[in-house]
Each structure stands twice: as structure tokens, then as C-alpha cells.
Amino acid sequence: MKQRFNRQDIELLEVTNVFNGFFTMDEYRFKHKLFKGGWSGEVKREVFERGNAVVVLPYDPKTDQVVLIEQIRIPVIHSGQTPWLFELVAGMIEPGEESKDVAHRELLEESGLKAKQVHLVSSYFASPGGTSEKFDFFWADVDASLAKGVHGLDDENEDIQVHVMSRVEAFTLVKDGIINNASTVIGLQWLELNYLCLQNNPETSVR
Template sequence: MSRDTLNFHHSIDQIEHLYEGFYRMDRYTLTHQTFAGETLTIQRELMDRHDAVCVLPLDLATGHVVLVEQFRVGALRQENPWLLELVAGLIDKDEVPEQVARREAQEEAGVELGRLHPITEYLPSPGGTNERVFLYVGEVDSRGVSGIHGLDEEGEDIRVHRIPLDQAIDWCKDGTINNAASLIALQWVQLNRAWLRDHWSVAT
């Protein structure tokens, strides 16, 4: 299948600033070429967010993963807004994704990451935000991992869990884990566990 849509034209006609807090909201007026070869002008609100890094700490030696649990305002519509998630953080201007992964692993879970493997880079909700997520799996020694972590100045209250990998995968199936980054990372590990074990065993 051809991806000739990559050659389509678009132009931004106007950007109207609507709001700025922790995130920024703008209204775009833009024109783009349609599949029929015509032009279409639309208005869309866009949340301007920093790019983010998510990392799944994985202990292949013991068959465990490290997940964090915290309150999420975006999950208020469901009965339990405390979600099981990956370690995650926003990218500051002078950081690269790998640095963020290691920093957040220490801050949120109290763990030191070994080797990192990039899983993918994806757009979590391109209909309304320009955020990109850089997704990793990170090597970790999970023995003794526990406790409450996070930065007080950022209002973080994070509980750490050491969970058998197979249990975490089952939780993906039954809906206990229902956020995109965790689902993608755990399913990737389920498919690539043997390859990753071989890859890390010969890496230097």
C-alpha cells in the first residue's frame, strides 16, 4: 500500500492562544489537501505538551517487572483513578530520552537501570495533543524494590510494585492495566522476551 499521503500539502493559517498553565492550549486554523484533491479548512484545539519518556523496568533473571501506582486525574471517570503504570517523566529542554528514563526510575521507583532498549516512539492522542512518547524497556535488579516514592514539590505520591511478568501480562488482558504505554511495553516484552534475553546476554 502506497503512503503517497506523505506528499499532501497543508498550511497553518492562524494560531490563537487560548490558555497556558502546566500545559498550553491553542486553536489552529489550517488548510490541507483532501484525498479527493480538493482543499479543506478546519479549526482544531491542540494541547501543547512536552514529550514524555516511559520505561518498563524488567528483571529477566527473576521474571519480574517494576510498576508504579499513582492517582491520575484523567482516570476520574472510572471507579479507581489510581493506575498501575510504567515509570515516566517529561523531557526537559536539555535532556535526551535515555537520561529522563534513568532519572525517573530513581525518583519514582528507587531503582537503577542497566541497559536500555528502545521499543518505539508514538503519538498517544494526535487528535488533540502534539505529545510524543519515547518508550523503553530497562534492565533492572528488582530484588527488594518497594516503598513510596516521588517528589513532594511535584505533588507525587507513588507506590512501587514488584510484579511477576506473567501476572502483569494477565492484567493487560483483564483490564487491570489499561493505559497505553504499559499495554504496549508489556505486550512487546511478551512477544520479544526470548530475543531480549539473548540480546542483553551478549551486549557489552
């Protein structure tokens, strides 16, 4: 089913930067067409601008193992059982970079692994009600036996522990609510649907 409206159905009145720090916040003033007909009044929304990112699922189809990373995420200190989260590899796409190149770079920086191949699976918005951030989701064909240690960039204050576990164990952490961040849940659910295809033909990009 195709959506009824597109970008031409928005009148963008003004975009004003209201905060510049580690992240950026802009205020949007706009009008838009309504499903019931006509146009809305003026709407104001603050948008959290942090650029776009990649998320990478390192998977070894030969051993049916997943490589996850663990690091501190201070924003969840008051709402999670622990601010140390099991996650997939992820990183920001800088201007002029290709997302596939970023996927390779972040995989090496955060896990110490070099992928045999990375395959683009899909792109999705992290939280479109408040941020413009879009993720390009890749799965990486890796040798899980090489995954170990602590990684990350010192100049970015990264302290990243690598974990290797079976696909079944990783998905059990999702079902038990221990893995509770969106990108990792999405990635492991996708893997649960597609692991047989990856094992039978890891050269194929599965969507």
C-alpha cells in the first residue's frame, strides 16, 4: 500500500537551531495536509539531530554464533536494570562516507573483527517522532572464533567488551527482556527469521 502524502504535502515555514552540543536540536515550524482534507495550522516540533548511523550484526553462519558487544549507556541509568547493554556494533556516518565503509570500520573498532562480507539488509528510523536518525542495518559474515577482548577508541571514551554466544542464546536474551534496545532486538529477530538462508548461502544478501 502506498502512502497518500509525500514531502510536497508539507509547507516548511522555518527551521531554527536551538541547541548545539554533543548533539543538536532544531525547531521545525510547518503546516501539512490533513487526511480529512485541507491544511493543518502551524505546528512546532523540536527535532533531535544526530545524523545517520549503521548497525551491524556480526554472525558466523558456520558455527551459528553471534558476536555482541557490551558498553555503558548512561541515558538508561534510571530506567533500565543496568546501564551496561548488550548491543550490535553501531556507529555514526560522517558526511561524505558510504554506509558500507562505516560498517566495516565500526566492526573493526568495536569488535576487532574483519568481515568476509557485509550485506545491507534494510534501513529504518530509530524514533521518528523525535529524531531524524536513520539506521542502515547490515549483517556481517565473520569468524566468531576471532572475537575476544575489550575494544573501542580511547579518544571517544569507549570501553567495549566483546561477547560470543550461540544464536539461540542471543535470541533467548531478547525473549527474556535482557536485550532491550531496539537495534539489537530488530537485528536478532531478523536473524531468527533468516539464519537458515545465511547458513545455506552466506554469499546471498537476505532482505
